[in-house]
Amino acid sequence: MWRNPLTGLPRRPPLPLERGEETPPALRAVRDLLLALVFTLGGLASAHAVSADAILAESPPKLLSAFGFFTDARTQAPADGVVPFALNTPLFSDYALKFRFVHVPAGQAASYDDAEAFEFPVGTALIKTFAFPADLRKPTENVRLIETRVLLRNATGWHASAYVWNEGQTDAELKIAGARVAIETVSPDGAPLAFTYAVPNKNQCKGCHAFNGEIVPLGPKARNLNGDFAYAGGAANQLAHWSAAGILAGAPEPSAAPAAPDWTDTSASVNDRARAWLDVNCAHCHRREGPASNSGLYLTYSEGDPVALGIRKRPVSAGRGAGDRAFDIDPGNPDGSILTYRVESTEAGIMMPELGRTQTDVRAVALLREWIEGLR
């Protein structure tokens, strides 16, 4: 079952309309009638809501609304043919809430892959909105949309763009050169948290989304989708749902597909949780086909070579990122391991990942320390 990583609630992020409110019963009936009407009309209109032209265009549109991904952008309500999804273990992005969606052109399907991201047909869009609530302990309240990133598959390959939401939260604007957004919220432990959030520029997207030099999706892999999602029509396994919806071909039964755990799920082993976290947060670069291939440090979920995984591996080009430590992972010694040093740091030139965060993922550090402590 997918759970919100912050609340642990086994449900999709609720829409503001669902918030409890004091509405007189009569008014509520009228409102419900109006809403039903709006949704019906919206449903009719949205049958053709997603713009294939916008997805396939040589240059991305200036405004996110041109894609027609949402019937209501503010609540992130998806249009017809836009399927929400979640990952068992997500990338840490400064505690941002993420709303993920996939659109596969009608009548076509992605082809299943056991290990890598699925092969999606031309016309596919992968959509991810980053948002912050006013208080990270209350992730459903006062949510402010910051940016929506899109990965679009056209005939020449994947293309990445980021759109930054306007003040009124009515639409988001293309930012090729990225952007910086001041965030003020309250951290999971209740302390005020203020920092500058970085929206990536187009090249930075490829800084992570690269496989042998080509842009690729990272999230939609079997092991990370193989879990339940609370769809509007009820909870279902995502792989099964995608197959049933016809957007995924060739997938086995979920029980026969690989599955990585939710890294916060303490019923899974520390090793699996740590490896799932490293897989998602590091292995997009740290793999043989990735931007950090030259490091010789490979952190994919299935990596079997202990030295490639960092165990007693000496740094090569870490520079001051080595923090005067001799090995990437010194088994049993988290304080002597470069890995923990770099995941703890928030300083450019030292911190890992290099992009996509300004904060330390404190709970992940604790998990990695526990994992290294137990290695021999």
Added chain:
Amino acid sequence: MRTQLAATLFSLLAGVSSASLASAAEIAVEAGEGASERLIEALITVKPGDTVKIGPGLYELTEGLSLDVDDVRVVGAGAGQTVLSFKGQTGAGEGLLVTSDRVVLEDFAVEDSKGDGVKSKGSDQITFRNLSVTWSGGPKAENGAYGVYPVSSKNVLIDGVLVSGASDAGIYVGQSDNIVVRNSRAEYNVAGIEIENSTRADVHKNTVTHNTGGILVFDLPNLPVQGGHDIRVFDNDVVDNDTANFAPKGNIVAIVPKGMGIMVMANRNVHVFGNRLSGNGTTHVLINAYPNDYDDDNYMFVPRGVYVHGNTYGEGGGAPDGEVGKTISDVSGIPVPDIVWDGVTRIPEYFSWVAAQDKIYIDEAEGTTFANLKMISQMLLPWSTAPDTNISAYKGSLPEPAPVKLPQDGGA
């Protein structure tokens, strides 16, 4: 001219849209309000064949820059005129990252990047010309690791660059093939120039001074590309490398003692000739095996086929530094000879012989001093009480690799 005309005619006849075959455009970026964003955007939206021209002035960047478009020139107004400062950088692992092919970076300066200075990853035909990459606070452990940093690249030209203050290597070429490093100056870095896990490199006409170690030719284990070979280091001035090692521990260059001239570690077919070495307090030339333990069946830890000849040696070896300096001088005495070989041989070869192409050859002018320390494997322990200082016993030669030719440099 004829080809150009033919291309134009072809495009007219074929009715190809002018956008796809447009003649090279120049995108000018000038200093001032919003320059940083304009520069980032120019490097993203530039089309193949275009030039990004960065005007004179100081550009204060908070983000790393990157270029992923083929056939682009990025040209400043001169290393003293166009200065990209990364003092306020908050993200990325380097100042400028190039991941595309046939790129020329020319005539600008990169200062105070938080990680590496200018990096290319997986580029074919990458040129770094007349660049300056420096850390303004002088040698410090907090400085970035590498100044000019092509890695996993092919056809690399580094020409006329100045690199100063790198906490690892000023000019570092890693896991690359077909390399020329020339007319450059590396000073006040831990390593001046380092060629690592790379094949076919010509390092010549450089001035390498006031580093911890001057020129390093290394091969390291546990990397996707290893087995470096065919390296020529010639006609360089390797003088007064006298800066205390300031590399963060854990990195391989942290073992390099102050006053190392040229160091060849675990590489194959390395030719060191016609260089001018003086003022290197540990030793001018060291040939040695990889000293650490490792787990890699594909790795050859001893240098194979090294030929040192026709160099000139000034004063040196009078102040051997650090652990390595002590290990050497404990055996060799002080002053340490001009050329030192640790003498490490693989065990089977110790009991039999070393093939001619794998031997160490020294052919230097009368009066050049030498010591084979006769060390056992990686123990750094002498297997004989006295070093072998009979330089004439190492006379001989190896066939020299052909000069490196680069497509972007008039080569094939």
